[in-house]
Amino acid sequence: MRPGHPEALQQPYDPRRVESRWYDAWEAAGVFRPGEGGGRPFVVSIPPPNVTGSLTMGHLLGESTRDLVLRWQRMEGRETLYVPGQDHAGIATQNVVEKKLREEGRSRHDLGRDGFLAEVWAWREQYGGLILKQLRRVGASADWSRERFTLDPAYSRAVLLVFQRLYDKGLIYRGRYVVNWCPRCHTALSDEEVEHVETEGSLWYVRYPVKDSNDSVVVATTRPETMLGDTGVAVHPKDRRYAKLVGSSAVLPLVRREIPIVADDMVDPKFGTGAVKVTPAHDPNDFQTGRRHGLPELIVMDPHGVMNENASDFRGLDRFEARRRIVEALRDAGYLEKVEPHTHAVGHCSRCDTVIEPYLSWQWFVKMAPLAAPALEAARRGKVKFFPARWKKVYVNWLEGIRDWCISRQLWWGHRIPVWYRGDEVRVSLEPPAGEGWTQDEDVLDTWFSSWLWPFAILGWPEDTEDLKRFYPNSLMVTGSDIIFFWVARMVMAGIEFTGQVPFQHVYFTSILRDAQGRKMSKSLGNSPDPIEMMDRYGADAVRFTLTYLTPVGQDLLFDEKRLETGKFFANKIWNAARLVQMRLGDEDLSAVRESQLRLTLADRWILSRLAHAIKDVTRNLKTYRFSEAANTIYHFAWNEYCDWYLEMAKSRWTEAEGELPSSDRIADRRTARWVAWKVLDGILRMLHPFMPFVTEEIWQALPHDGDTLATAAWPKARKAWFDPDAEREVAFLQGVVVAVRNLRAENNIAPGRKVPVVLRGDVAQLDLLEQLAPQIVPLARIEPLTLARDGGRPRVAASAVVEGAEVFLPLEGLIDLDAERERLVREMAKLDSDLEATRKKLRNQDFLTKARVDVVDREKQRLSQLEETLDKLRRAQESLRAVEA
């Protein structure tokens, strides 16, 4: 599979050229569709974005995460399915189209219901679904043949059927209650769609005279305009202050209506004056109180929040204007006792931010408690698991205190409620009932009333489809914690209710992205970078990788565009490493090399061992949803171990010296070095593919490979034979020596290009090892010549360092800066001294010696002797330098 592919990897890496190539190729090859085989499925679905939506950085994080898991699972051999789709998003979409109409000087009422709906569908046709196109850019491996929309005919049927079933079961009812009303969207909302904002308001104390008496009662209110709808005053039954007034009537100021004074437990005697005005039609509590005492329910506003005919002189005023006027009138008439500043939570419409008005109206509700019980049980018994786990508590708390769900919306865009009326008759059915004179309920259903069916409705429920049998329940849900109530909890409830199973086993909550100031990224704040622009500038791979790399589990992320360089540079690094390997591979078919033909050197054994560790760690971290850890592991393995050390060590093995006639040993060694370099790179590409699908595929295709595409290649396995603690220890020693030499060179200002003589001292084992490693060490540290002081002699004048007891000398009489070297030694020794003191202290502690684990004590003892030895050697180095001066 090489769509329009150049022969060699070009420099520099250009994500735009490479990324555009692969998505269509994968799709055409059917990579994104589950196979027909009987493999174990792995299923995810998109949290359906609004048709009005466009990609945000938040989506990008979700997609990166979802696709990461999906691609990994695909490589693990699972039959993966990712169902994409969209949500009709009732209010949001209707708002957008209404706004457009308004700009054209029209309103939905001009068009009528059908005309308006045609307008919305047309809008959707033209502008909707942008986000799904953008998903391709990210690389999301979605199965587009299964794309769903919540207003698809089949999906709609499922929604209406669910309504009918719940109605038949007695779990849906119609009632007249005080609900959250948005005067701008002109519809009822659920409790979850209301955002409470702490607001500094006032508490007005208003005196209500008592009828036929000189007495009066003072009530406190935050919403004086609702007093016009007062039909009672309530006090606590045990409140002695007011006991004598209970049973008499108050006279409502301004309108002089007589309203009863009642006793009710709901009243908190300690708040305000202990007397509450009761407005049953405009407050949910008052509504309950009113019902208990048979108080009239008087509505004083219209659906737009404008005072209505029951508001006497204030009729026609907007509710906030009415508030000002009423306060004024009360003050003028001497009824206003006092005003106190008061902070309280004011509900706002989550869609348009308008202040919510509690409003008495006929609505449809779902009785939630019976649905919540099994959903709670499922979480408690671990049938649904949350990552991070702490969300379980949030979920449980919400379900335990769940309230009935208001599902009717006074909108047109959505699933129209399948209820028909004729006189007093009510029918619930998907089709219009037979006979004349039936009219359908005008309202539509809450968008979430369709979304909660998503995991099974997308698979064809209620039909018993093949997809449903095969891909339900889903495996994983990746989403934001902000919709845990709206969506996640409800899906669990619906899943259990309608399919008898939880809809997914695991829920992974992504981080919330914030800007540099810590504010949530949002459209209205305009603080979210444009994801498409980010991908243009850094590449989709880079954005995917960086977001994953940066995002610790369950923590918010302060996002700064500059961070995307991490991923961009990493992609470039991998790209260049691949170029190096490709250039040096020769024409040998490495995939045909048998491992028995290999002669692994220490460096080879080391990098294979490191690879095995990396594979093991990455796999484990993916399994436990520790994605940033997994990304970190690959990053450091690829960059710091493979590129910085292994490739550097291998370079000398795959080029021959000038005029050299390669022996068969050299040929075998070269083949081994090439094979290992390729094999490890191949492992890196496989591990990295779920994070950076495009660049890894491009490279993989340019290198020897088996199979058509990396996307379906096998996830690497950590071979037991590769784990090699000896090689790791020995290479660590080598690295120590090389770093020491480099350090001495740098400290003594020796030009990097200049070769330096180095003398190494140590015990026999160390010298044997160093001899073996010499061909690696020499080029890495630019040494000429390297002397192993088997005779034990030490240079007279030298810069020196100690590595695991072995001594490294740069015998550079006349070249080294003696003063600088002395200072360096003093610094070094001071540090050792303090380490030594800490270790000694520990080992003097009897408790430590007797109570700590043996291996810990041993390690301390070893540390002590090593520190002492090192210090001793440095001291001798110091002495010999002193001798030079003398």
Add this chain to the structure above:
RNA sequence: GGGCGAUUAGCUCAGCUGGUAGAGCACUUGCUCGACAAGCAAGGGGUCACUGGUUCAAGUCCAGUAUCGCCCACCA
């Protein structure tokens, strides 16, 4: 009013099962040695918010305090 999270290098953050702190960026010094200057090498920089406790040993476990943030909540 409840619940949750955070507090570690100048900045943004890692640190999973307790054993004397890591990354990236930024900073300093030096590098056109044919993969990579989107790079290489070397280096400086931290009383891990505070106070107690458990432990031989605490950034890591427990309790409390402070500050910041988020979610939930019908005191009008």
